[in-house]
Amino acid sequence: MSTNPGSTLAQRVTGWFGRSEDQAVAAAEQAALRSDRFRLEREPEWKRLEGIVARIEKGRMRRISDEDLLALPALYRTVASSLSIARETSLDRATIIYLEGLAQRAWFIVYGPRATLGGWMRRFLGGGWGASVRALGIDILIALVMMITGTVVGWLLVSSSPDWYYALVPGGDGDPRVPGASRDVLLKSLFGNQNEPALAVFASFLFSNNAQVSIMAYALGFAFGVPSILLLVHNTALLGALLWLYHGQGLTFELIGWLSVHGTTELFAILLAGASGIHIGRAMAFPRQASVLDAAAAAGRRTAQVMAGVVLMLIVAAMLEAFARQLLDSTAPRLIVGTAMLVFWIGYFFVWRRGQTAGPDAGDGA
C-alpha cells in the first residue's frame, strides 16, 4: 500500500478546528490504513455536528450559536458524503454505524417539522385552513346530504311512531321535552333561562364533549367512511326528532332560532369532521393510481388540518351556546347571530383566498 501523508488536504479539511487540528493531522499521518486517515481527518466535523444535533434534540435551541445553526446543513451534507465515501472505501463497521446514526439524527432535524407551533398557526389561519376545507370538495356535499337525510329520517320516524323519540333523544328523567308536552313547557325550555348559573362551566363541558364526538366521526372514516356516515345520520336524526316535537306545537321557528345561535357553527364543524372522515374512507376505497396506503396518507394529512379547525370551531360553538344563547332571549337576535356566523364561516372557507399555494403540504420545500 502506498502511504501518501496527504497533510495539505488534512490541514485544509480540519483547518478551522483550532487545537484539534494538529492532533488530527498527526494521528492521520501515523495511521497505516487509508480509510483510517480519512476518518481521522473528518472526525472533528462529525463531532461538531453531533454536538449541535444533541443540543437541538434536548430542546436547547437558545444555547446554539448562530454560527452553528448556519453550519448545520453544510455539516449534515458533509456527514452524508462521508457516509457514502466510507461505505465505498472503509470496512470499519464502527465508523459506518456511527455515521449512519449521526446522518439519520441530523436528517431528522434538517428535514423535520419545519414550522414552530406559532408559525404553523399563522399559516393555518391565514389561508391554510380554508384551502384544506376546499380540498375536501365533493365530500362536503356528501356529508351535507347525509345530515339532511338524517334529519328527515328522524322526523319521519318520530312522526310515524312517537316511541322512536325516546330511542333517538337521550333525555334524562325529568326532561320536559317529550312527545305530548304542552306548548308552554316547550316554550319555557327555549326562553327565560338567562339566570341559569355556571354558564362557563357548561361551555367547557360542551366543548370537550362535542370535540370528542367530532374526533370520533373523523377517526371512524378509517373504516371506509361508513361509520362516519352512520354517526352523522344518527346525530342529525336527533335533530329531526326535536324539530318534529316543536313543530307539533307550532314552535318550529323559535326552535330554529334557539338552535341556530351555536348550531350553525357546531353543525358546520360536525359537517366538516364527517366530510373529512368520508374523504379518508373514499380515498382508501378508491385510491386511483396510488397505493391504498399512499392514498390514505395523503387524505389523512389533508384532513388533519380541517380537524384542527373543527376543534377551534367547537370552542366557538360552545361559547355561543353557553353565553350568547342565554343572553339573547328572543328569536330574532338569535337568528341574526346564527346567520352571521354561518355567513362568516362560508366566506372564510370558500370566498376568502390568499396565496395560491393551496394544500397543507405546500411551502414545505427544503
Place this chain on the structure above:
Amino acid sequence: MARAKAGPVRIDPHEDRRRRTILTPEGVRLPLTIASRGSRAAALLLDLVMIYAAMAATTAFLLWIGLSVLGIKPERLDDKTALGGALQALVITYFIAIFLFRNGWFLLFELGPRGATPGKRIVGIRVAARHGERLTTEAVIARNLLRDIELFMPLLFIGGALMSGDDVEIAAWAGLGWFLIFVLFPFFNRDALRCGDVIAGTWVVEAPRRKLEQALSIGQAAGVRSAATGTEYRFSEAELAIYGEYELQVLERVLRDDRPEAMADVAEAICRKIGWNVGRGDERAFLDAYYTQLRARLEHGMRFGKRKADKNTPGAG
C-alpha cells in the same frame, strides 16, 4: 450511489426483517430500523402512566385549591359571588386540562425535535414520515387523532356501561373486541403500522444514539510486533485471502467485546486455517494484527472494485 446493496454485512437475521432504507434528497441511502411492536407497547404504557399521573396530580391540585385554599363546597358552584366564580374557573380549568392531556400530550411531544413522547424517548424510538419524506405537522395531528378511537374509546365504552349499570357485560365484550382490532392491527402489516400511522403516512423507527468507537487499526494495537512477546505477525497474501468482509466484521466484534475466551477460540480457528501457531496469552496481538492486515487487503481490493463478501466468495485477488 450505484451500489444499492453494498451496505454493511447483515449479521442479525431477526433485525434484518425490520430494516428499511430511505433515500435522502442528497442521494444518500440511510438505513432505518422499524421499532419492534414490543418496544412500542412499552412506550405507550409509559406514556399512559405519565398521562394518568399528570391527570391525577392536576385533579388533586385543583381539589386542594378548591377545598383547602378557597374553602368552598361543591354546592356553591352556582353562587353568583366571587367564590362561586373562582370555583367555576377551577372546574373549567379541570375540563380543559383533561382535554389537553388526552389530546395534546402525544401531539406536542411528537412535534418536537425528537419526534417522540417521553415514553418513546425512554424506549429509544421516534416517529418519522414513511419513505423519507418530511414529517409534517399535519401528519402528527392525523396520527394522534386516531389514537382516540384506538385507545380511549373502548375505555369510555366500558366506563359508560359501568356508570349506568346495565349491559356491563355486553359493553365489556364490545369494548374488548374493538380494542383488539386496533391493537392487533400492527401485526398484520410488515411495517408494524397502527391505524393512525396508515392515515398519517408515518411509521415508528428506532432512534439509536451511538458513540464513535475507537478505530481498532490505529495506534499500538495496529502494529505488526506484539507488545507483550515481541513476536512479529506478518501475514502473506495467501493467508489473508481466505477471509472476506463478513469474517472481518465478526472479528471486529470479537475484538470490541474483548473477551479472552472468545478471542482464543477465534485465534485458534484462524490458525488452523492458515497453519500458524500462536503462543497462549498473545491472541489479542495476533488478532489485532490479522484484523488490520486483512482490512488493509480488503479495502485495497475495494478501491479497485473487487469486493469479497465472505470466505465463500471466490477470486477477489
